[in-house]
Each structure stands twice: as C-alpha cells, then as structure tokens.
Amino acid sequence: MPREREPVQLANGLLKNAPPLPALLRGARRRWISVLILLGLGQAALGAVSAWALVQLQGAPTGSSALLLRALLLLVLTAFAVGALKIHERVVAEKLGQDYVHQLRLTLLGDALTPGHTTSLGVTVARTTNDLSGVRNWVSQGIAPLVVAVPLIGGSLITLAVLHPLLALAMAAPLLGLGLCLLFWARTALVKTRQMRRTRGRLASRIADTVTAADGILASGGTKRELRNIRDASGNLVEIAVDRAETVGAIRAGGIVASTLTTLLVAATGTYLGLAPGVTMAAMAVGGIASTPVLEIGRIVEYRQTYRSARMVLGPALAAAGARRAHSRTRRRASAAVEAPALGAEGTAPEGTIPGGTMQDDSVLVHLALPGLTGQGDPVRGRPGETVRLVSDDPAVPHELVRRLLELSPGPDVSEPDSVWVGGENLRAVSTKRGRVLVGAASAGAVFERSTVARALHYRRPDLDASDDHDVLELVGLDLSHLPDGARTRLRRGGEPLGRADRARLALARAVYGSPPLLVIDSLEGDLDDAGRRMLERVLTAYRGTVVMVGSDDLSARLGAREHRLPVPADAEADDGSAGVTIGSGGRSRGNAYEDADDE
Numbered sequence: 001m002p003r004e005r006e007p008v009q010l011a012n013g014l015l016k017n018a019p020p021l022p023a024l025l026r027g028a029r030r031r032w033i034s035v036l037i038l039l040g041l042g043q044a045a046l047g048a049v050s051a052w053a054l055v056q057l058q059g060a061p062t063g064s065s066a067l068l069l070r071a072l073l074l075l076v077l078t079a080f081a082v083g084a085l086k087i088h089e090r091v092v093a094e095k096l097g098q099d100y101v102h103q104l105r106l107t108l109l110g111d112a113l114t115p116g117h118t119t120s121l122g123v124t125v126a127r128t129t130n131d132l133s134g135v136r137n138w139v140s141q142g143i144a145p146l147v148v149a150v151p152l153i154g155g156s157l158i159t160l161a162v163l164h165p166l167l168a169l170a171m172a173a174p175l176l177g178l179g180l181c182l183l184f185w186a187r188t189a190l191v192k193t194r195q196m197r198r199t200r201g202r203l204a205s206r207i208a209d210t211v212t213a214a215d216g217i218l219a220s221g222g223t224k225r226e227l228r229n230i231r232d233a234s235g236n237l238v239e240i241a242v243d244r245a246e247t248v249g250a251i252r253a254g255g256i257v258a259s260t261l262t263t264l265l266v267a268a269t270g271t272y273l274g275l276a277p278g279v280t281m282a283a284m285a286v287g288g289i290a291s292t293p294v295l296e297i298g299r300i301v302e303y304r305q306t307y308r309s310a311r312m313v314l315g316p317a318l319a320a321a322g323a324r325r326a327h328s329r330t331r332r333r334a335s336a337a338v339e340a341p342a343l344g345a346e347g348t349a350p351e352g353t354i355p356g357g358t359m360q361d362d363s364v365l366v367h368l369a370l371p372g373l374t375g376q377g378d379p380v381r382g383r384p385g386e387t388v389r390l391v392s393d394d395p396a397v398p399h400e401l402v403r404r405l406l407e408l409s410p411g412p413d414v415s416e417p418d419s420v421w422v423g424g425e426n427l428r429a430v431s432t433k434r435g436r437v438l439v440g441a442a443s444a445g446a447v448f449e450r451s452t453v454a455r456a457l458h459y460r461r462p463d464l465d466a467s468d469d470h471d472v473l474e475l476v477g478l479d480l481s482h483l484p485d486g487a488r489t490r491l492r493r494g495g496e497p498l499g500r501a502d503r504a505r506l507a508l509a510r511a512v513y514g515s516p517p518l519l520v521i522d523s524l525e526g527d528l529d530d531a532g533r534r535m536l537e538r539v540l541t542a543y544r545g546t547v548v549m550v551g552s553d554d555l556s557a558r559l560g561a562r563e564h565r566l567p568v569p570a571d572a573e574a575d576d577g578s579a580g581v582t583i584g585s586g587g588r589s590r591g592n593a594y595e596d597a598d599d600e
Contacts, residue, residue: 019315040148044155051282058278097140138307149293156290174261255298334417335428371416382546440511443522
C-alpha cells in the first residue's frame with residue numbers, strides 16, 4: 001500500500017499531493033462505464049460498415065441502380081444509428097457525472113452537519129456548486145467521451161490499416177502532434193484555472209459575508225466602501241478569466257486543427273497512393289467519424305484541468321470531513337459504552353461506577369460529565385423542577401459545554417468519553433429520535449430551516465400531533481395573527497418574516513414542545529424584550545424537568561437557580577490542530593490547515 005504523502009502548497013498556487021476524491025468506479029457507475037465502452041465500439045463498427053458501403057459503390061454502374069440505392073440506404077441508416085448512439089452516450093455520461101457529484105454533494109453537506117465544521121457559508125456554497133460543477137463536467141463530458149473515443153479511434157485506425165497502412169499513419173500523425181502540444185498547454189491551463197477558481201472562491205466568500213452583514217454595513221454607512229471592494233475583487237476575476245481564455249482557446253483550437261487534419265491527411269494520402277476513389281472515400285468517411293471525439297479533445301483537456309483545480313479544494317475538504325465524521329462516530333461509541341454513574345444517597349458521586357442502564361438515585365434526573373469542561377468528579381446534575389445555571393471564570397466555557405452536550409462541538413480525544421445521562425438513559429447510546437424526546441434546547445440567535453412556522457415548531461417532535469400547538473404558542477406568547485398565513489407562513493432566510501424576539505419565542509416553543517426531561521437555555525433572554533423575559537421566567541419557573549441554563553445574574557436570581565461553577569480548561573486555545581481540540585478551535589481536524597486555502 002503506497003504511503004500517503006502530505007499535501008504541499010506550491011508557489012504557483014497549485015496543491016501538490018492533493019488527497020484523492022472517492023473512487024468513480026463504484027456501484028452502478030461501473031455498469032455505465034461498460035455501456036460507454038460498448039457505445040464507442042458500436043460507433044467504430046458503424047464507421048467500418050460505412051467504409052464497406054462506400055467501397056461497394058465502386059462497382060455501381062453510372063446512374064440509378066439497385067446497388068447504389070442499397071449502399072445509400074445503408075449509409076443513411078448508419079448515419080442515423082451513429083446519431084442514436086450519440087444520444088444514448090450523452091444520457092449515460094450525464095448519469096455517470098450526476099451520480100458521482102450527488103455522492104460528493106451529500107458528503108460535503110453532511111460535513112456541514114458534523115461537529116467541528118467551521119467552513120464559511122460562501123465557501124460551502126462555492127464547493128457544492130462551482131467546484132462540483134467542475135467535477136461533473138470532467139466525469140460526464142471528459143471521462144465519458146474519452147471512454148467512447150478510445151475504442152472509436154482505435155477501431156477506426158484498424159479499419160484504415162485494413163484499407164492501407166499509410167492511411168492509418170496519416171490519421172495518427174495529427175493525433176500525435178496534438179498530444180505533444182497538450183503536454184505544454186495543459187500545465188499552463190491548470191495554473192491559470194487554479195488562480196481563477198481561488199479568486200472566484202474569495203469573491204464568493206466576500207459576497208456572502210457582505211450580504212450577511214448588510215444591516216451593519218447600512219447602519220455604518222459603508223455601502224460604497226463594500227461595493228468598491230467587491231468591484232475590485234470582481235474586476236480582478238475578470239482579468240484572470242480573460243487571461244485564462246487565451247490558453248483555453250489555444251487548447252480548443254488544437255483539437256479543431258487536429259480533427260480537420262485527420263480527414264484532410266487521409267484524403268491526401270489516398271490521392272498520393274493512387275487508391276481507388278471508392279477506397280479514398282471510405283477512408284475519409286472513417287476519418288470523419290473518428291474526428292468527432294478528436295474535435296472534443298481540447299474541451300476535454302480544459303475540463304480535466306478544471307477538475308484538477310477543483311480537486312485541490314475538494315480533496316482536502318473531503319479528507320477533513322471524513323476525519324471529523326470518524327472522530328464523531330468513534331467518540332459517540334465510546335460515550336455510549338460508559339456505564340451509569342453511581343450516586344450516593346445525597347446525590348454525590350463516589351469513586352467507581354455500577355453496571356446497568358439507570359442511575360442509582362432516581363431523584364437525579366440529569367447527569368452531565370464532559371471531560372475538559374466539567375471538573376474531575378464534579379459533573380453537572382439536576383433534579384426534576386430544578387434550574388442549574390452554568391458559570392465560569394472563562395465566559396466561553398458554559399457556552400462550549402452546551403455545544404458539547406448537543407454534539408455541536410467535536411470534544412477531546414476518545415480516551416475521555418462523555419457521560420451524559422438524562423432520565424436514566426445514556427444520551428449518547430440512544431437514537432437521535434429518542435434523543436430529541438429527552439432534550440430540548442433554545443439558544444440566542446436562533447436560525448430556522450426553510451419551512452413553515454408549524455413545521456419549525458414540530459421540527460424536534462414531528463411524531464406529535466398539533467393538538468398542543470395552541471397551548472405551547474400561548475405559553476411562550478407567540479402571536480401568529482400578524483403573519484400572512486398564520487402557522488402556515490413559510491420562514492425564509494433563517495426565520496423571516498419573524499422578528500428577533502419572535503424567533504426566540506419560537507425557539508423556546510420548539511424546545512419545550514413535548515416537555516423533555518432536560519431543557520437547555522443558552523442566553524435566550526438577550527433576544528427577548530421585557531415582556532419576553534418575564535415570559536421566560538414564568539416558563540422556567542414552572543418547568544417540571546431539569547433546566548440547564550446560561551444566563552444573566554438577574555434572571556438566575558429571580559429563578560432561584562443553583563449555580564454550578566465550571567473550571568477554566570488548562571488549555572483553552574487550539575492545541576495541535578487535531579480533531580480533538582478544546583475551546584476556540586472549532587474542532588479542525590488534520591488537513592484543515594490547507595482545506596480552506598481558498599477562503600482567504
């Protein structure tokens with residue numbers, strides 16, 4: 001097994017030793033490649049049939065004859081058959097490309113929902129659209145035509161060699177010349193393509209960030225400044241794209257010239273050799289059929305270089321995504337194997353654990369031991385009806401504990417698994433469906449998926465009917481009468497047309513829907529108005545389960561919350577860049593140092 005080499009960023013912008021993309025020849029794609037090979041052989045066979053028909057025309061008398069009519073009919077049918085094979089080739093090629101890109105797209109989007117993902121929205125959009133488009137073009141309009149072209153050109157050369165060996169040599173000469181030229185142009189095209197795509201990626205990130213910060217830009221009077229920056233970045237992209245067009249144009253022109261010369265040189269060779277007119281016509285017909293894929297060689301090389309440029313972005317991104325998913329799965333398995341904590345009569349935790357699936361003290365509803373965040377032997381515990389406020393000398397620690405609890409952060413090395421128990425169940429051992437029943441969470445800055453208000457409310461508990469919707473909405477004080485379609489109003493752009501306070505109320509309604517044993521509140525009061533904060537106090541005071549919250553001193557005092565102090569981690573900054581980092585790292589896994597090279 002070859003040793004995996006570390007990626008190296010070159011001075012010209014290329015990434016040497018970029019991680020490979022997933023294998024193309026998997027599942028149904030193997031069958032489709034086989035079909036493309038057969039289509040190429042079929043077109044080569046039809047070229048041979050056309051040549052035979054043209055040779056037979058030599059024996060036809062002048063004027064109309066049965067032989068002439070049969071030969072013409074055969075030629076017409078052959079032409080239509082070639083067209084039919086071309087249609088089928090394009091369909092199969094598109095299936096091949098779309099299926100492969102579908103796999104990559106799901107992997108990239110799955111990574112966006114994996115703990116530790118930190119890539120910006122603009123880069124994610126660029127990867128799942130622009131970069132994947134380059135991959136699709138290479139697979140469906142690069143690899144697929146090549147798979148067809150090799151047997152087609154090979155079969156055509158064999159047919160010409162049967163007619164006369166020099167005819168095959170005449171056809172091969174321009175192909176050899178084209179190959180030598182492409183060796184020179186391809187490298188230059190790759191460098192320019194890579195430069196253009198990196199510039200385009202930076203522009204996409206800038207545009208996404210500008211649109212996201214539109215309110216702040218308008219309020220600060222920075223519209224002209226931001227537009228000027230985008231104009232400069234866009235102008236730079238235009239210059240690079242025009243410069244690249246010259247090289248790409250040369251590559252495509254080389255394919256056109258080689259395609260034209262294959263037919264012309266075959267005709268000239270037939271004339272030079274003094275071959276019969278029918279044989280020369282047959283050779284020209286074969287050369288014409290074979291020249292079609294040659295005509296596309298320039299475009300195929302362009303797609304190849306675009307793909308290689310995209311791979312320099314997608315390869316590291318997919319490698320890092322795989323590492324994050326593997327870390328998340330391994331850590332979850334390790335946490336799922338943790339035994340239930342042994343609780344003393346007073347709810348304290350002596351050394352050691354007991355086997356089994358329930359905690360010893362039934363009065364303790366929630367037990368949260370998260371290595372690196374909770375102190376050694378000092379987990380967060382709560383009883384029914386109790387509110388626990390998380391505090392720390394480092395204000396980031398309580399928020400990080402919430403993220404780790406909800407598996408939004410990757411967590412440390414698997415040697416330190418979480419021990420997270422709610423209602424006597426290991427939260428890491430249950431299914432996600434069961435986990436939604438056990439835990440509800442509402443945080444400041446709530447962003448909702450594209451859906452109706454009703455679906456957003458039921459998102460955590462889609463298994464429940466709508467009989468309690470009115471009571472829950474009334475509990476949080478969310479009035480939907482001002483919306484155009486009430487609960488059927490569709491939310492867009494993260495929650496519009498709801499305002500900030502109403503989004504917070506909807507987030508709380510979703511969290512308490514179904515009365516989960518553990519309710520997690522993270523700074524939600526900051527998004528609420530005075531009436532909303534009073535509502536939040538009423539809801540939390542009357543809540544029957546355990547509330548774990550991050551909030552203000554004032555709210556905590558009014559609720560009579562018990563404070564649980566979290567220690568400051570020994571290393572609160574990113575450590576070595578591995579998958580298991582602590583606060584502030586975002587869980588960047590191995591390879592991320594170069595996976596976002598296009599973000600700058």
